[in-house]
Each structure stands twice: as structure tokens, then as C-alpha cells.
Amino acid sequence: MKIDFNKNNDGLVPAIIQDATTKNVLMLGYMNEEAYQKTLDSKKVTFFSRTKNRLWTKGEESGNFLNLVNIKNDCDQDSLLVMVDPVGPTCHKGSDTCWNETNEQSFGFLTDLENTIQNRKENQDDEKSYVASLFRKGINKVAQKVGEEAVEVVIEAKDDNEKLFLDESADLLFHYLILLQAKGYKLNDIVAVLKSRV
Numbered sequence: 001m002k003i004d005f006n007k008n009n010d011g012l013v014p015a016i017i018q019d020a021t022t023k024n025v026l027m028l029g030y031m032n033e034e035a036y037q038k039t040l041d042s043k044k045v046t047f048f049s050r051t052k053n054r055l056w057t058k059g060e061e062s063g064n065f066l067n068l069v070n071i072k073n074d075c076d077q078d079s080l081l082v083m084v085d086p087v088g089p090t091c092h093k094g095s096d097t098c099w100n101e102t103n104e105q106s107f108g109f110l111t112d113l114e115n116t117i118q119n120r121k122e123n124q125d126d127e128k129s130y131v132a133s134l135f136r137k138g139i140n141k142v143a144q145k146v147g148e149e150a151v152e153v154v155i156e157a158k159d160d161n162e163k164l165f166l167d168e169s170a171d172l173l174f175h176y177l178i179l180l181q182a183k184g185y186k187l188n189d190i191v192a193v194l195k196s197r198v
Contacts, residue, residue: 001071005033007078012048017090020069020083022105026090027098029058031080036071043068045082064088105188110177117181134178142182145175 005011012030019026029047031039035055038046042057045066049056059065066084073080086103089096096103107114120131127133134142149172156165180186 001073002077003033003036003073003080004077005036007076012050013078013080015045015047015080015082017045017066017082017084019103020085022103024097024101024103024106025099026066026084026086026096026103036080039068039071039082045084058090059087062088062092064090066090105191107187110187113174114177114181114186117177121181131178135182139182142175142179146172146179149175 003013005013007013011032013032013036015029015031017026017029018024029045030050031046032048035046035048038055038057044057044059045068046055046057048054057065065087066082067087069083069085071080071082086096090103091098091100093100095101117131120126120129121135123129124132124135134145149168152168153165153172156168159165177187180190
């Protein structure tokens with residue numbers, strides 16, 4: 001991999017640190033050629049500290065290392081995306097990221113949908129909410145809806161109407177997310193089980 005360490009006349013390139021699993025950005029540091037090579041050799045992310053004016057392996061004092069997964073170079077060959085497996089919090093102030101965010105797995109729209117479902121669960125007195133009405137009816141009704149939707153997905157899978165198949169699949173996933181929360185779980189809990197099987 002060719003990296004242009006001399007583009008900015010200081011021998012440094014920015015290194016964006018991203019959790020390889022959650023895909024969250026954890027921090028930004030700078031590497032010179034020596035820090036880059038040490039990172040490759042040790043498999044622990046090492047930066048060039050501009051304040052200390054020396055190489056600095058993240059975690060050398062705290063034990064909160066950034067274990068290297070892989071490194072990618074950008075299209076201009078002057079910045080790096082460093083994928084890591086973090087050990088403990090990344091920020092020196094003790095938070096998961098240098099933006100004071102929790103480093104949790106997010107599923108984009110599905111996480112937003114989970115949050116909406118959780119809101120409806122917590123506000124079951126909303127008479128206009130279909131989700132709140134399901135929670136009010138209890139676990140048996142929620143589970144029944146998942147079963148009904150699963151049967152409809154199977155039926156549509158055997159036919160040739162792709163729109164109906166996708167519609168029923170969306171209904172199944174939606175009701176399954178409701179069932180998960182009715183039981184006190186979220187998608188991250190299912191992901192953890194799947195990971196344990198790999």
C-alpha cells in the first residue's frame with residue numbers, strides 16, 4: 001500500500017479509527033511512516049503524538065489498546081481508515097469514543113424503528129398507536145401476530161407476487177421487533193447469539 005506521508009510536508013497522515021464490528025468512529029490520530037510500520041508489526045495501533053513529539057501506542061499506559069484488524073488508504077493516498085478491535089474505552093477521558101458516544105452496534109433504520117417501538121411500549125396509553133395497542137393486549141397477542149405473519153410469508157414465498165412477498169416479510173420483521181421488546185430484548189441480543197455460533 002502506497003501512502004503519501006510527505007503531502008503535507010510534516011510526514012504525517014490522519015488516521016481515522018473505526019470499530020471493525022460496530023463501524024463507529026472512535027477517534028482521529030496521526031501516523032508517520034514509523035508509527036504505521038509499528039502498527040503493522042505489533043498489531044496495536046500506534047500514532048505519532050504531536051504534543052509528545054514521539055511514537056505513542058494507544059493503551060500503553062491505560063491498557064486500552066486498539067487491536068489492529070486492517071488498514072485502508074484513501075483515494076488520494078494521504079489518509080488512513082484503521083479498523084480496530086478496541087480494548088476498553090478509546091477516549092483518554094474515559095468514554096467509548098472521542099465524541100463522548102457509546103460504542104454500540106447500530107442497524108441504521110432498524111435501530112430507529114426499534115427506538116420507536118420502545119417509545120410506544122413505554123407510552124401504552126397512546127390510543128392511536130397500533131404498537132401500543134399490541135403491548136396493551138399482552139405477549140400472547142404479540143406472539144400470535146408474529147406467527148400469523150410468518151405463515152403469510154411462507155405462503156407468499158411459494159407464489160410469484162414479489163411485492164406481496166416483500167410486504168409480508170416487512171410485516172413479519174416489524175412484528176418480530178415488537179415481540180423482541182415484549183420479551184425485553186433487541187436486535188443486538190440476537191446478533192450476540194449469532195456471533196457465538198460462528
